[in-house]
Amino acid sequence: MAKFEKVDVVIVGAGASGSVYAAVLSKTGKKVVVLEQGPDWKLSDLISSDFWGRRIKHGGAPFVLEGRNPVSYGYQSGWGVGGAALHYFANFPRLLPNDFKVKSEAGRGLDWPIDYKDVAPYYDKVARDVGVSGDAKAEEIWRPAGAPYPMPPMKTFRNGDIWLKGFEAVGIRMAPAAVGMNSTAYKGRPACIYDGWCHVGCPTGALSNPLVTYLGDARAAGVEVRPWSTATRVLTNGNGTRVTGVEYYDQKKEKQFQPASVVVLAAWAAQNPRILLNSANGAHRKGLSNRSGLVGKYMTTHFASGTWAIFDEDVQNHMGTTGAQYMSYDRYGKTSHKGAFGSTFIVAGSALKTSDLGGFANARLDLFGAELHAFMKRAARGLTRINAFGEEMPNVENRVELAADKDEFGMPLGRIVHSYDEDVARVWNANFEEGLKIANAAGAKESWSGRGNIPTIHLMGGTIMGKGGGDSVVNSYGQSHELPNLFVAGPGIFPTSGASNPTYTIFALSLRGAERLAGKWKAIVG
Ligand SMILES: Cc1cc2nc3c(=O)[nH]c(=O)nc-3n(C[C@H](O)[C@H](O)[C@H](O)COP(=O)(O)OP(=O)(O)OC[C@H]3O[C@@H](n4cnc5c(N)ncnc54)[C@H](O)[C@@H]3O)c2cc1C
Numbered sequence: 001m002a003k004f005e006k007v008d009v010v011i012v013g014a015g016a017s018g019s020v021y022a023a024v025l026s027k028t029g030k031k032v033v034v035l036e037q038g039p040d041w042k043l044s045d046l047i048s049s050d051f052w053g054r055r056i057k058h059g060g061a062p063f064v065l066e067g068r069n070p071v072s073y074g075y076q077s078g079w080g081v082g083g084a085a086l087h088y089f090a091n092f093p094r095l096l097p098n099d100f101k102v103k104s105e106a107g108r109g110l111d112w113p114i115d116y117k118d119v120a121p122y123y124d125k126v127a128r129d130v131g132v133s134g135d136a137k138a139e140e141i142w143r144p145a146g147a148p149y150p151m152p153p154m155k156t157f158r159n160g161d162i163w164l165k166g167f168e169a170v171g172i173r174m175a176p177a178a179v180g181m182n183s184t185a186y187k188g189r190p191a192c193i194y195d196g197w198c199h200v201g202c203p204t205g206a207l208s209n210p211l212v213t214y215l216g217d218a219r220a221a222g223v224e225v226r227p228w229s230t231a232t233r234v235l236t237n238g239n240g241t242r243v244t245g246v247e248y249y250d251q252k253k254e255k256q257f258q259p260a261s262v263v264v265l266a267a268w269a270a271q272n273p274r275i276l277l278n279s280a281n282g283a284h285r286k287g288l289s290n291r292s293g294l295v296g297k298y299m300t301t302h303f304a305s306g307t308w309a310i311f312d313e314d315v316q317n318h319m320g321t322t323g324a325q326y327m328s329y330d331r332y333g334k335t336s337h338k339g340a341f342g343s344t345f346i347v348a349g350s351a352l353k354t355s356d357l358g359g360f361a362n363a364r365l366d367l368f369g370a371e372l373h374a375f376m377k378r379a380a381r382g383l384t385r386i387n388a389f390g391e392e393m394p395n396v397e398n399r400v401e402l403a404a405d406k407d408e409f410g411m412p413l414g415r416i417v418h419s420y421d422e423d424v425a426r427v428w429n430a431n432f433e434e435g436l437k438i439a440n441a442a443g444a445k446e447s448w449s450g451r452g453n454i455p456t457i458h459l460m461g462g463t464i465m466g467k468g469g470g471d472s473v474v475n476s477y478g479q480s481h482e483l484p485n486l487f488v489a490g491p492g493i494f495p496t497s498g499a500s501n502p503t504y505t506i507f508a509l510s511l512r513g514a515e516r517l518a519g520k521w522k523a524i525v526g
């Protein structure tokens with residue numbers, strides 16, 4: 001085992017949330033080490049090909065997946081510097097005020113210990129930091145006013161515009177989508193060229209992945225990123241009052257220990273609880289920060305109802321970005337669909353490639369061989385899709401726990417148990433029904449619902465924030481209720497999921513937590 005000097009902060013995970021902590025703390029002069037289990041990706045590793053793109057989509061040690069609706073990996077996998085945000089679609093909708101008080105306003109789910117107004121200034125700051133394109137004014141029909149986005153909306157293409165007539169017919173207002181992409185050159189990064197390869201990572205830097213935003217800033221400020229370093233446990237002092245650092249395995253599979261004054265777990269919603277549970281010791285028998293027994297509990301995911309359509313014209317479906325061109329919160333009210341509960345967030349207009357996530361080949365899951373071939377030819381010019389993301393209410397039974405099987409480092413695998421409730425099925429179905437109405441009103445020649453199993457997109461929860469140790473794992477800054485120098489970052493701290501894609505909120509909450517940590521450093525570190 002090498003002998004590493006004690007640093008101020010050790011961060012586990014070089015993805016969306018970890019990169020924010022790394023940037024903020026290093027800029028205040030703190031010595032920061034980031035441990036990342038995967039490789040040190042560079043922009044030049046990002047190749048615009050579905051097949052080459054698969055190299056960057058590994059997810060690390062597998063999870064045992066159980067429950068009626070086992071969680072899938074497609075929209076979750078992050079591995080290597082940049083994390084999942086290296087190849088995300090960068091749709092950047094905010095949560096809305098009604099997401100923060102679901103329990104007190106509707107008697108369902110959980111309340112957040114903070115309000116929209118606590119997060120809103122951080123949304124505005126993140127927009128300036130990473131570069132967001134959109135029309136904030138247009139969004140004011142749904143949310144309180146904030147600062148304008150630093151760039152105007154992205155260009156739209158016929159594959160998005162063609163749906164507008166249909167949305168209007170059913171009374172849904174659309175606004176330019178807020179996306180973490182450059183509609184113009186921004187902070188030394190180029191404008192998007194709309195070739196639609198975001199899902200395998202943008203090699204130009206027009207997409208705001210962590211490499212070109214917070215992690216780039218952190219490295220410039222002197223942060224050490226240690227790739228191929230898989231964290232297995234957070235250690236504490238003898239009486240269990242403070243954490244002392246992180247045990248990990250290096251590329252040679254040798255055990256190492258990085259001592260630090262503060263530990264930030266930013267290894268994503270399912271990995272953070274796995275590490276906390278595996279860190280159980282004499283003083284914390286159920287795992288760290290787990291006196292409430294809530295570590296790993298209240299996992300939520302988003303689901304989506306995709307409506308596909310073929311139009312009788314060339315909709316330029318290879319063009320645009322993998323993110324959306326238009327968005328709407330007109331079905332975001334928790335009871336927007338009669339007899340169902342949960343918000344819906346709607347998007348339209350997305351570049352399509354032939355295979356992989358959301359590609360042509362997956363548009364008709366019932367077709368194979370010659371029939372699929374004929375479909376793909378038919379769809380090549382006129383195929384396009386809209387999507388409606390839905391909210392799942394938190395359920396304590398949806399959880400991450402340790403399994404009996406172990407990974408290559410002898411660490412127990414995580415088991416994710418996940419089942420949807422009836423409300424999810426109702427919202428899912430209602431969005432499909434509405435999607436077909438929209439397609440018909442838009443003049444589609446053929447339209448169908450992208451049904452299969454109810455998908456699980458974006459995992460959240462497992463280390464939820466709350467008012468105290470009895471109802472949650474961390475406070476609203478991500479600080480453990482039990483161990484003041486332990487922080488958890490990422491979607492795991494969301495008590496409820498809303499229906500908006502999570503990463504803009506992940507960045508905003510991480511910025512809020514990291515600035516608080518920097519501001520209260522003396523009080524926290526002693
Ligand atoms: C294809 C795809 C499309 C998406 N599109 C969108 C979108 O349009 N909008 C949106 O808001 N979100 C989107 N997301 C989701 C978004 O990428 C995630 O919400 C976000 O990246 C999560 O941030 P995080 O910091 O929690 O995790 P990540 O960004 O995944 O980072 C976690 C990091 O921790 C590392 N790690 C894990 N375990 C360990 C360990 N034991 N030791 C050391 N390191 C470890 C991982 O390798 C990873 O690099 C998409 C995701 C995918 C995969």
Ligand code: SF4
Pocket residue numbers: 181191192193194195196197198199201202203204205206207320321322
């Ligand atoms: S469409 Fe734009 S953001 Fe996406 S990969 Fe191409 S240049 Fe990058």
